[in-house]
Amino acid sequence: MSLDKTDVEKIAYLARLAIDDNDIPEYAQDLNNIFDLVEQLNDADTSTISPMAHPFDAKQRLRADTVTETNQREKFQAIAPKTEDGVYLVPQVIE
Amino acid sequence: MHTKSLSELSAALHSGEISSVELTQHYLDRIKTHNDDINAFITICEESALEQARAADTQLQNKTAGKLTGIPLAHKDIFCTEGVRTSCASKMLDNFISPYNATVVDKLNAAGMVTLGKTNMDEFAMGSSNETSFYGPVKNPWDTDRVPGGSSGGSAAAMAARLAPIATGTDTGGSIRQPASLCNLTGLKPTYGRISRYGMIAFASSLDQAGPMAHSAEDAALLLNVMAGFDERDSTSVERDVPDYTDTLNNSLEGLRIGLPKEFFSEGLDPQIAETVNAAIKTYESLGATVKEITLPNSKLAVPTYYVVAPAECSSNLSRMDGVRFGHRCEEPTDLNDLYERSRGEGFGEEVKRRIMIGTYALSAGYYDAYYLKAQKCRRLISEDFKQAFEEVDVIMGPTAPTTAFKLGDKKDDPVAMYLADIYTISTNLAGLPGMSIPAGFVEGLPVGLQLIGNYFDEARLLNVAHRYQQVTDWHQQTPESFK
Incomplete structure (x- = not known):
């Protein structure tokens, strides 16, 4: 595995993580070491194996489509970094 | 007390x-x-x-x-x-x-x-x-x-x-x-x-x-x-x-009936720990248990499988930490992307960032089958090993x-x-x-x-x-x- 600086920058962008330029070589090295470990999986023959997403292959439980929660907007927004008139504030998105 | x-x-x-x-x-x-x-x-x-x-x-x-x-x-x-x-x-x-x-x-x-x-x-x-x-x-x-x-x-x-x-x-x-x-x-x-x-x-x-x-x-x-x-x-x-x-x-x-997986007693295990564990198993024999060696042949796949599955899921779960509704938010964001990137870059430590990046890469377009799907299949192999062992x-x-x-x-x-x-x-x-x-x-x-x-x-x-x-x-x- 050989992820380079550009790969790490792309992954960090996809993950929406600001990382310091000086730290990129170390991240690249660490990620390469980890993917070297992961590549041991290629030795396993899984051609006839179905993927396992859940220990009991359970299906998502469904419930009736009725309102079960009460509105707690004020309580939840009390811990938000920035709100106004009941909405969350972010930098302007649309010109 | x-x-x-x-x-x-x-x-x-x-x-x-x-x-x-x-x-x-x-x-x-x-x-x-x-x-x-x-x-x-x-x-x-x-x-x-x-x-x-x-x-x-x-x-x-x-x-x-x-x-x-x-x-x-x-x-x-x-x-x-x-x-x-x-x-x-x-x-x-x-x-x-x-x-x-x-x-x-x-x-x-x-x-x-x-x-x-x-x-x-x-x-x-x-x-x-x-x-x-x-x-x-x-x-x-x-x-x-x-x-x-x-x-x-x-x-x-x-x-x-x-x-x-x-x-x-x-x-x-x-x-x-x-x-x-x-x-x-x-x-x-x-x-x-x-x-x-x-x-x-x-x-x-x-x-x-x-x-x-x-x-x-x-x-x-x-x-x-x-x-x-x-x-x-x-x-x-x-x-x-x-x-x-x-x-x-x-x-x-x-x-x-106690099973001892031979893969758990092989290289990498401190010999003094092996000795301690074996002594405990002797105690179980004295309590009436029987012991047999078993095999979990896919044990070696566990750590690499985990380091795809866990980071992939964490990269998704931790996307909720975005500086908007709760938690850390960076100072003076210039735009929405800057808000996300700096809030997360400042808020998460090194290991968390590493794992988010592993997971993001493993789930990204073109790599999903090679990593996440492959790991899900290996997960089944590991699980089947246990299923067989518990029959004995x-x-x-x-x-x-x-x-x-x-x-x-x-x-x-x-x-x-x-x-x-x-x-x-x-x-x-x-x-x-x-x-x-x-x-x-x-x-x-x-x-x-x-x-x-x-x-x-x-x-x-x-x-x-x-x-x-x-x-x-x-x-x-x-x-x-x-x-x-």
Whole structure:
């Protein structure tokens, strides 16, 4: 595995993580070491194996489509970094 | 008072020998005296603990108290506690006062237990040494130059130092069992779905499971009785009755079939640990169990499979931390992307960022089949190995961790070496099986854990097997010299 600086920058962008330029070589090295470990999986023959997403292959439980929660907007927004008139504030998105 | 079992504490509370306020104050005093040495607690809930204790005393006087009423406990800081900071040991959530309780917290509150505080952990439960915490590393009470294990390292250290009579933990790849092994505790990770994950901050949702960290199997059974059960607020919670786990603790082990996976006793295992584990197995033979070698041929796939599945799920789960609705937000964001990137870049520590990046890459367009799908298939292979083994044996035993507690800093800069600390515990999470670690002896003054792995929903048998061993040994009753 050989992820380079550009790969790490792309992954960090996809993950929406600001990382310091000086730290990129170390991240690249660490990620390469980890993917070297992961590549041991290629030795396993899984051609006839179905993927396992859940220990009991359970299906998502469904419930009736009725309102079960009460509105707690004020309580939840009390811990938000920035709100106004009941909405969350972010930098302007649309010109 | 701080070396008594939960049953002894319960009897003392019910007889009026001690009040819950006195007991709670005793533990709060111990936390004040010792916490600076080991950094086990992030938040101490003195005021609310004493308030809960007073309410418990009223119930005890009214004769409306239950078995656990008035007994203090410590929660890993991954469980949401209403009105109390729930940080997950991250700068990201340093300012997060949870607006609601985790189901586990609600249940233990309803049982009348008293929350002493929130314990330190690896950031977002990602780590095996408790060195990734934003609040600094936790130290092992058996040797404060060493790690307590992780990620439930704060709960483990608090228990070992007798700063709480019982604690909660969570286990995604070994985070209850490995610190239990390194700190001389009885830790149980139940079957996936046995305990509600609601309000337990998600790391890898298909693997995460809560459990008790205790001084004995009996104490663990008492806590599991309350923690376990169906919860409609967790979509993977299992609808299945909860037995009274204390009922079967004393069952005979005559004819118990123990399997020893040869892969757990091969290279990489410290020979002195192998010796300790083998001695414990001899004890089981003397209790009537039979032992046979088994094989889990795909064991070598467990760590690489885990390091695809867990990071992939964490990269998705942690996307909710975006600086908009709660948690850390950067100063003066120039645009929305800058808000996301800097809030997350500043809020998350190194290991969390590493894992988010691994997961993001493994799930990105063009790589999904090669990594995530491949890992899901390997997960099935690992699970099938166990299925076959449990046709021949009742319980699987082996070491919990390949070494005793290592020195702080030893593996901090080598993620791959750190990941191998969970080599024997990870496969249980991938298969969704219950696993336990119990004290089995000491090597050079440091605790060694014996791991017990059971079939699905066989927690009662694991606790029975652990309890019978604890009736004929006293490893689990040892306390480190400085914390007696």
